[in-house]
Amino acid sequence: MTPVDRAQAATPLDLALIRGIAEELKPLDGALLPILHAINDRFGYVDERAVPVVAEVLNLSRAEVHGVVTFYHDFRRAPPGRHVVKLCRAEACQSVGADKLFAEVEAACGDDGKVTVEPVFCLGNCALGPAALIDGNLHGRIDCAAVRDLVRT
Amino acid sequence: MTTQRIHVPGDAAALSVGADRVADAIDAEIAARGLDATIVRTGSRGLFWLEPLVEIDFGDGRIGFGPFDVGDARALFDAPEHHPRRLGKVEELAYLKSQQRLTFARCGVTDSLSLDDYAFCGGLKGLHRALEMAPGEIVDVVTESGLRGRGGAGFPTGIKWRTVAGAEADQKYIVCNADEGDSGTFADRMLMEGDPFLLIEGMVVAGLAVGATKGFVYLRSEYPHAFRQLGRAVAVARIGKLLGNDVLGSGREFDIEVRLGAGAYICGEETSLLESLEGKRGQVRFKPPLPAIEGLFGRPTVVNNVLSLAAVPTILAEGAAFYRDVGMGRSRGTMAIQLAGNVKHGGLIERAFGLTLRDIVDDYGGGTLSGRPVRAVQVGGPLGAYWPRELFDTPFDYEAFAAKGGMIGHGGVVVFDDSVDLACQARFAMEFCAHESCGKCTPCRVGATRGVETIDKIIRGEHAAGNIDLMRDLCEVMRDGSLCALGGLAPMPVLSALDYFPEDFVRDASVAAE
Secondary structure (H helix, E strand, O other), X not given: OOHHHHHHHHOOOOHHHHHHHHHHHOOOOOOHHHHHHHHHHHHOXXXXXXXXXXXXXXXXXXXXXXXXXXXXXXXXXXXXXXXXEEEEOOHXXXXXXXXXXXXXXXXXXXXXXXXXXXXXXXXXXXXXXXXXXXXXXXXXXXXXXXXXXXXXX | OOOEEEEEEOOHHXXXXXXXXXXXXXHHHHHHHOOOEEEEEEOOOOEHHHOOOEEEEOOOOEEEEOOOOHHHHHHHHHOHHHOOOEEEEHHHOHHHHOOOOOOOOOOOOOEOOOHHHHHHOOOOHHHHHXXXXXXXXXXXXXXXXXXXXXXXXOOEHHHHHHHHHHOOOOXXXXXXXXXXXXXXXXXXXXXXXXXXXXXXXXXXXXXXXXXXXXXXXXXXXXXXXXXXXXXXXXXXXXXXOOOEOOHHHOOOOEEEEEEEOOOOHHHHOHHHHHHHHOOOOOOOOOOOOOOOOOOHHHOOEEEEEHHHHHHHHHHHHHOHHHHHOOEEOOEEOEEEEEEEEOOOOOEXXXXXXXXXXXXXXXXXXXXXXXXXXXXXXXXXXXXXXEEOHHHOOOEOOHHHHHHOOOOOOOOEEEEEEOOOOHHHHHHHHHHHHHHHOOOOOHHHHHHHHHHHHHHHHHHHOOOHHHHHHHHHHHHHHHHHHOOOHHHHHOHHHHHHHHHHOHHHHOOOOHHHHO
16 A cells, blocks of 8 residues: 555545635635645644545636646555654755664654655755754754654644 | 843754754753743754854843754853853854844744734844835835845845735735755755745735735745744734734735645745645746746736845835945845855854855854864855855955856855865766756756756766866856746856865776776
8 A cells, every 4th residue: 555545544534624624725825835734733644535525615726726736746545644743854964974863763763654764855954964853853063862752742 | 020031942943953952951940940941943043053042131142152052051040140051142152243134134033923022123124114004115215225036036026016016916925035056055944934024014014015905925844843943934024914804903804824845856946936836836937928927827927036025025124225335236135145054053144245255254254063164155045156255355246256157146155174075066066957957948947957968978087088078068058048937047156166176076997098
């Protein structure tokens, strides 16, 4: 099974809530991104089954919504782990060992499904690299041990 | 006696090394001792190796303590004059004293979310002046100041504004490009977190100048703290009548919405940003029409970088001549240089154009963090050139950098020590371009992927000479044939690496033979 299939099989999805989010944000100009962000924040990802609902509310084709969901790196297609670790892999952090850190973190906590490790390209903390965004909080001068501590629970 | 103000930065970078924990520890100490003191959350001064940097005014200018640790809180009240973290007067620190802070004058100084603090320290002066002027006069002042877009392209801001001002439409927009995606840059973030009213004021002035009543800030989602901070600032600004249907009691209207990007580097390109704001895939548009004529939702739109808009209040308040008289050549005013990467003293350096790279990297930076020799710098983000020390005499100026095949871009300077492998960095430039390409034009979409494959062959030592020729040829196609700057500039880091660090591309051919 692909991660997307697994997500669909495992979780009943509150489509009414998704419709509610879409209806609420619909009045905004260019509402699709705010709606997808709200769904992604609420569920941790944008389920395939949300696409036709959002499309209907905004009077767009499914293809248009699918196209937008898949264009942007932020919108996950499957649920993340309990912790999300976004490690910066851009040049300023590379210069202080980000590639090595990414490999270490992936090896230390990347395979049990509890922690989702994702690359990110610049967090704006380039003078205090390596930088990471862990569960929404920015960290500077981080190392593998510190990441592990933050995702222990 | 007045309440003692203790300043602790609330900037994301300061938080990333524990500023909130420090604030809590100081707060606990204040409570335990029953002191008449309060903590004020400011932005950052941009001296990041000193963060968290706590500041207290004992009556003769603010004294800094940093980098501050939770355990340092007690001594702050026991014997501040002998505190181990005491740095002396912050304004006298050489790193700061030598700067010309126009845009960042208040950043790290004032309470970021206090409109009273903002107005008391010179804020709103520019807007008050603009409200007394005809729209055309505002555009004239900005044009005469010589301000050029700080996002990277350096296009004259006044000319852009004039085009939008002259366009007829029922609705016009001011769009602030806050998609600060270049690695090594953080000035937009610092300003939005530390002095958000300056950006808001700049956008209101832009609206008055061109006849727009609605503004959007398109902020990258990698900056969640700035998003929260800007949201709070907009709310405060509405209450304080800086925004709304009666700006500062003038009867004029302007309001701002803050929107989040979604992790696409390409959305820093202005037309792609507009597509994204409209709720579409962030694909680059063909130009013409220019966004100034047909921009957001097909309406005339000013798209300016955060720092361009934030420079406007100073220009209005102090006059075009004041701003124009700072700088060199056609690069007028100050530039927010951001020093980052493997460097001892990374941070924000706002100075007139014209500082050399040597001044920046050696004098301000103090060498590498690792203590090894500086081998290369990349200036201008992931699409900027890699330069060796031989070019460090180049002054920081749009034209001087362009003349040597580089660009200053948004002002980021990333330092690398001698462990850097420029073939790997060149590969990354192509990989990044492939990862972030919007897919609209072939040279970028296909070229970047072919570029990665070709560099891989060079690294493996396969037909190195032939593949380097092929690489140069591919770079020419991408540079001349791409629709926007992503594909058009991705060759810059690659070619500079090949030109200045050819030894890194000479690999052991026996690897290929295995």
